Amino acid sequence: GKSRLDFYYTALSFAAPEKVKFKYKLEGFDHDWVDGGTRRVAYYTNLRPGRYRFRVIASNNDGLWSPTGAAFDLYLKPHFYQTYWFYVLCALVSAILAWQLYRFRLKRVESQFAAVLQERNRIAREIHDNLAQEMLGVSVQLELVARTLPASAEVARTHLDRVRLLVRHGIAEARRYVWDLRSQALDKNDLPSALSETARRLTADTEVLAQVEVSGTFRPLNPLIEGNLLRIGQEAINNAVRHARAQNILVNLKFDARHIQLSVRDDGHGFDHQESNGDGKHFGLVGMQERAAQIGGFLKINSRTGEGTEVLVDVPIGG
Template sequence: MGGRLPGNLIRVIAQDRKGNLWVGTNDGLGRYQNGKFTVFTTRDGLAHNAVYSIYEDAQAALWFGTQRGLSRYREGKFTAYSSHDGLFQNVIFQILEDDRQNLWMSSNRGIFSLAKQAVEDFDLGRIRTLPCVAYGLAEGMKSTQCEGGTQPAGCRSRDGRLWFPTVNGLVVIDPKAITRNLRPPPVLIEQIYTGNQSFDPLLPAKLPPSAHELRFHYTALSLAAPEKVRFQYKLEGLDDKWVEAETRRTAVYNQLPPGNYKFRVRASNNNDVWNEAGATFAFSLAPHFYQTTWFYCFGAAAVFVAAWGFHRRRMKLAHDKFTLVLAERSRIARELHDTLAQGFAGIGFQLEAVAAKLTEAPAQAQQHLKVALQMVRHSLAEARRSVMNLRSASLDNGDLGNALVETARQMMADKPLDVRLKIHAPARPLPPHIENNLLRIGQEAITNSLKYARAEKICIELDYQEQGVAMRIQDDGQGFDLPQLTAANGAHFGLLGMHERARQMGARFDVRSQPGRGTEVLVEVPVGPNHSHTDYDQA
């Protein structure tokens, strides 16, 4: 039979009214029914596997005392109760019942009673804790350590008295002679401290932000058994449940957040009668400046401003980068237009001359073809230099005026073209970027005169004034109506490029033209007399 029991160390044996045999062991509870054992453990709802005592009441409910609480078996279901539910002690050696339907249990801390109706009320949620009444040295016991290693560990005599063995003799209790103390103990908050500062418990208080530790000292008056007065406290605003203080009469709170609080304490007497009203102390804890609403708003605003500033800075950097890229693209577009487009126009003029003289004058056609080839090489070289933002090679071999005249001569081929250069005042070196931009503007004006205006005369004037330089290019071509010029026209893109170059130099740019009356391009650049090539490089 041993192999079918939950364990071989037998603690208690009892038979219920139905004839079932119940065996308590250190490893679980066994029920012998119809010739076989059924084992029950904590997995079935038992409070603990070590079962010390078994009792069946008049309602056929079975009560089991275990090493970790009380268990009830009713209608095929176990219910467990422990000190967490208000049970006086978890280790239960013996269970007896008096005529008032109170259960009496012995333990290693004394003897205590519990009304079965209180257990029912607890199960139904009518009460929050089990109201146990404990008996010990104050009630006459010579020792609170009861015996439970052997059975029975207590019995009820015919006169209704209860007998329990202890390590220091036999204890007898007459439940009929015991009267309950139904007077709840008055509760008083004696002192409240924070650091070295104390507060009146009868008046609401406003605590400073430096109150890091709060100590509440309280007490309750019960002359019957003062050592059995139990306390519970709660700090409303922080605690959700009552804190079991047992017999401790001090509560300590540290590092409370700012806010409004109410400290509540209640107490019970030796018969577990509670003073529910208890005592209270209301107070408020002021916040540090960094815990105030305005500081949080200021911090949020500072974070928002910082984030917005960071976003703006990123957007500005992106905008500046995009502006630089766009400016560089525009510059390359202008340079390509002012080099390749002008070069292609000149090459076109030369090839037209080749086509015209290929049959009649092959030698002249070959000469024009050589010039066109030279212009191809020159245009490619100029395009590379322009993309790299280098000075035009035309300016390396001469001054601005001669470079403009050479441009016109390369493009005229065999066309009857009168090119005149007028220089007012002695020519002087100009800053490279100004000289290069004037050359590109002049080349664009000359190309437009030959390509679109079909001019026969071009006059180039350079006026080196004291505070600047002026360039004027006039032709006798067919002219145009400037307001009606469309964006799709290449000449219009050339005009935009000339405007942009003039803006970069801070120059005044003006174009005058009428149909049938030629075109005049005027650029006036403010340049001091002391600005030279060397000065610009140093700048």
């Protein structure tokens, strides 16, 4: 490629050569003839690569123009950066850079996730090894004190019984928090299996019957969606066991082309959902709604006093 082209031309005239005038035209660039006057050179800059024809005509001192003139064909080769292969190379380099950037960001997210998981496991160990064990020791000591009190100390025994119940509740809560922090159900199983494991664990040592069903064609989901659906299901099952006095819990996971629905239905005593919205804390509903919103879904509660409760979350997952 050239950044500048100079075309030199002339014409013979024995009578008055200084009066010879010229017109020229570069076909492929000029739309009309260019009056060059008596100048015998034409300049062109920044021409695109391609084929051109330079034409020039002359007039004598009488003003008569030559009918055909002279012509010169040329092909202007492109610069390297104007070639097809250069564009292909740029596209390839851009794709490689984009892929490397994606891998870098992915590794960064994985590193952050590993750090968060490590911290969660550390907190879980601290709760299990320290707080829970200390509370268990307090509970044992209170049991011994209650047994050694004389029968006349009914008031003290009543207070001790209340303290023991509170400590037991605290131990149960600590163990639940540990399970929440250290749960690896989704690391080892798919979402339906993780929900089944969660239901089995939460209904152990109770008379509650929990059943997990899957509708549609199962397919793996984004880990963020699976994790939040598992936590919503866990909270709903836990509410049914601890607060609703349910006898039966049905968990249904429904897959279709564009949505996934998780339903947790129980036959407990239910509650007035409108009244529960007032304090915003009823049985962890706010937390479940926040989890549903985090994955682009919406959560609906169907419950009436004495008629059981259904927690339904719907998440669009695309086709």
